[in-house]
Amino acid sequence: MPRSALTTEEIEAFRERITDAATHLFAEQGFEALTMRAIAIEIGCSPMTAYRYFDGKDDIFTSVRARAFARFADNQEAIARAKHADARSKLAALGRAYIDFALAEPDSYRVMFELTQPGVSADGELAEQGLRAWTPLYEAVRACVAEGELAGDPLVHAHLCWAKVHGLVTLHLSGKLQMGAGIGELYDCVIADLLQSVRPVAAPA
Amino acid sequence: MPRSALTTEEIEAFRERITDAATHLFAEQGFEALTMRAIAIEIGCSPMTAYRYFDGKDDIFTSVRARAFARFADNQEAIARAKHADARSKLAALGRAYIDFALAEPDSYRVMFELTQPGVSADGELAEQGLRAWTPLYEAVRACVAEGELAGDPLVHAHLCWAKVHGLVTLHLSGKLQMGAGIGELYDCVIADLLQSVRPVAAPA
DNA sequence: AGTTTTTGATTGACAACGTAAAATATACGA
DNA sequence: TCGTATATTTTACGTTGTCAATCAAAAACT
Numbered sequence: 001m002p003r004s005a006l007t008t009e010e011i012e013a014f015r016e017r018i019t020d021a022a023t024h025l026f027a028e029q030g031f032e033a034l035t036m037r038a039i040a041i042e043i044g045c046s047p048m049t050a051y052r053y054f055d056g057k058d059d060i061f062t063s064v065r066a067r068a069f070a071r072f073a074d075n076q077e078a079i080a081r082a083k084h085a086d087a088r089s090k091l092a093a094l095g096r097a098y099i100d101f102a103l104a105e106p107d108s109y110r111v112m113f114e115l116t117q118p119g120v121s122a123d124g125e126l127a128e129q130g131l132r133a134w135t136p137l138y139e140a141v142r143a144c145v146a147e148g149e150l151a152g153d154p155l156v157h158a159h160l161c162w163a164k165v166h167g168l169v170t171l172h173l174s175g176k177l178q179m180g181a182g183i184g185e186l187y188d189c190v191i192a193d194l195l196q197s198v199r200p201v202a203a204p205a
Numbered sequence: 206m207p208r209s210a211l212t213t214e215e216i217e218a219f220r221e222r223i224t225d226a227a228t229h230l231f232a233e234q235g236f237e238a239l240t241m242r243a244i245a246i247e248i249g250c251s252p253m254t255a256y257r258y259f260d261g262k263d264d265i266f267t268s269v270r271a272r273a274f275a276r277f278a279d280n281q282e283a284i285a286r287a288k289h290a291d292a293r294s295k296l297a298a299l300g301r302a303y304i305d306f307a308l309a310e311p312d313s314y315r316v317m318f319e320l321t322q323p324g325v326s327a328d329g330e331l332a333e334q335g336l337r338a339w340t341p342l343y344e345a346v347r348a349c350v351a352e353g354e355l356a357g358d359p360l361v362h363a364h365l366c367w368a369k370v371h372g373l374v375t376l377h378l379s380g381k382l383q384m385g386a387g388i389g390e391l392y393d394c395v396i397a398d399l400l401q402s403v404r405p406v407a408a409p410a
Numbered sequence: 411a412g413t414t415t416t417t418g419a420t421t422g423a424c425a426a427c428g429t430a431a432a433a434t435a436t437a438c439g440a
Numbered sequence: 441t442c443g444t445a446t447a448t449t450t451t452a453c454g455t456t457g458t459c460a461a462t463c464a465a466a467a468a469c470t
Contacts, residue, residue, distance in 0.1 A: 006418080036457060046420045048458080057457065113379065114319060134383070155384055156394055159373070163395065167372020168364070174318060178339070179360055189361055190368065193402055211447080241428060251449045253429075262428065 015053050017043060019063045026064060027107045031115065034061070061111075062126055068108040069129035073136075075101050080136035087143040088195050094137050095165050095194045099187055102169040110173065113166065137162060161194050220258050222248060224268045231269060232312045236320065239266070266320075267331050273313040274334035278341075280306050285341035292348040293400050299342050300370050300399045304392055307374040315378065318371065342367060366399050 006014075021042035026034045036057055040047040054060045079097045084090035102109040141158040144150040150157055168190050171177055179186065211219075226247035231239045241262055245252040259265045284302040289295035307314040346363040349355040355362055373395050376382055384391065 035455085037455085048421085049419060051458075052418070113375070113381070130381070152394075153390075156387070156391055159376070159382060159384065159391055160369075160394055160398060163372035163376055164365075164369055165372070166376060167368035167370070170318070170375060171364070171368055171371060176318075176335070177364060179364065182361070185358075186361055186364055189357075189365055193365060197398055197401070240426085242426085253450085254448060256429075257447070 011053060015063065018050050018053060018060060019067055022060050022064050023067060026111065027105075030107075061115075062124075065111050066124075066126040066129045068112050069126065069133050071108065072101055072112065073129055073132035076133060076136040080140065087140060087147045088149055091137075091140040091144060091161070092191050092195055094140050095161065095191050098137075098165045099169060099190075102173070106173050109169065113170065114173075134162070157197065160197060164190050164194060164197075216258060220268065223255050223258060223265060224272055227265050227269050228272060231316060266316075267329075270316050271329075271331040271334045273317045274331065274338050276313065277306055277317065278334055278337035281338060281341040285345065292345060292352045293354055296342075296345040296349060296366070297396055297400055299345050300366065300396050303342075303370045304374060304395075307378070311378050314374065318375065319378075339367070362402065365402060369395050369399060369402075 018039060021039050022034055025038055025042060034057075036050065037047045039050060039060070043049070050060065054063070075097055076094060079093050080090070082093070084093060138154070138158045141150065141161060142154045144157075145154045168186065172183065177183065177186070223244060226244050227239055230243055230247060239262075241255065242252045244255060244265070248254070255265065259268070280302055281299060284298050285295070287298070289298060343359070343363045346355065346366060347359045349362075350359045373391065377388065382388065382391070
């Protein structure tokens with residue numbers, strides 16, 4: 001019949017090459033340099049070749065985001081696997097790692113959270129890696145509940161912890177913070193605040 | 206000599222018309238619909254006319270962002286002017302108003318914080334309105350310090366408060382929160398956490 | 411072996427984008 | 441009325457994402 005159809009592995013390999021090129025271009029020269037033709041040059045093929053492996057540019061970008069989430073999830077999972085004195089210090093370590101990752105790779109963090117346009121499907125690889133990235137923090141908070149360090153709903157408190165680090169990182173990366181130096185102190189405080197909020201507190205008004 | 210040059214007021218009026226049209230287009234059909242030619246149609250003139258009043262599309266977009274910040278600043282200042290029982294309840298009210306604004310006008314909030322590309326100048330109308338929007342929160346925290354509700358650096362704590370509400374709102378608007386309902390509870394908790402963090406606490410580890 | 415058929419990759423083209431340059435319209439001082 | 445400085449439009453160029461048509465290659469059947 002036909003020329004031997006591409007294996008699933010071959011397809012996945014090519015998808016990975018394209019995602020690699022796109023990730024590289026984005027990290028190197030920013031979003032507006034992420035072009036179909038630029039990707040094609042990087043790959044060494046025609047601009048239309050990518051269309052056989054992706055639905056279009058948005059799909060490629062979604063793949064880039066999923067990869068960024070995957071690397072972030074790897075990072076968080078590694079911290080979660082490491083030994084910690086107790087649940088609270090584990091949570092603090094996860095928060096530190098979260099911030100460190102975002103500041104070490106601001107482009108990755110931006111592509112994960114900032115350039116999110118509505119209309120992307122909630123399922124697929126992106127959702128899966130996003131869940132992976134979120135799980136360590138959630139489990140750490142649940143552990144704090146199990147050890148009696150936390151009174152309320154773990155889901156609520158985990159979201160609160162996430163919002164604190166995410167908010168500070170986002171404001172920092174977009175240049176909104178008014179304090180030039182002393183940012184380190186600010187991050188210390190947000191970590192301390194993470195731990196403080198998981199102590200039993202009076203019910204909110 | 207020449208045909209009478211445009212007055213400063215006329216120029217400002219035209220700039221406002223363009224900003225109006227751009228704001229409207231963005232809120233109505235999203236970012237990708239914000240086009241030079243679409244603005245021109247909305248205004249009723251040629252696509253190149255806007256270039257006499259703005260440096261280009263980025264400049265127009267910056268003006269849209271400045272306007273969004275201005276409306277947000279108006280909102281915050283109104284809350285700050287109102288009467289409150291004490292400094293802590295004033296801070297809580299500002300936090301509530303922050304969240305309410307962001308959820309009521311997600312497009313405005315997004316244009317303020319999400320689509321921020323590096324390279325925009327830090328001065329001008331945008332920076333001015335951004336400062337206006339930030340000041341009420343900062344002053345409220347400073348008042349908490351003055352009333353002995355807060356031990357540390359007001360600048361640090363104000364940034365922390367900002368990060369908390371901004372982080373939660375941003376995660377919510379980008380669809381990252383895992384809790385379908387119960388979001389109201391989450392926002393209640395972040396407000397409570399705002400107040401809790403301005404109580405004297407032990408020095409961070 | 412030669413032809414057909416199926417699949418992958420390329421080329422060409424199109425509409426839309428931002429915007430530089432050239433051309434045109436407009437209104438006042440002479 | 442005419443000249444000139446200013447406001448606006450027209451034209452055009454390079455780039456973008458992507459559809460349609462074309463090309464290339466390789467396995468299967470005659």
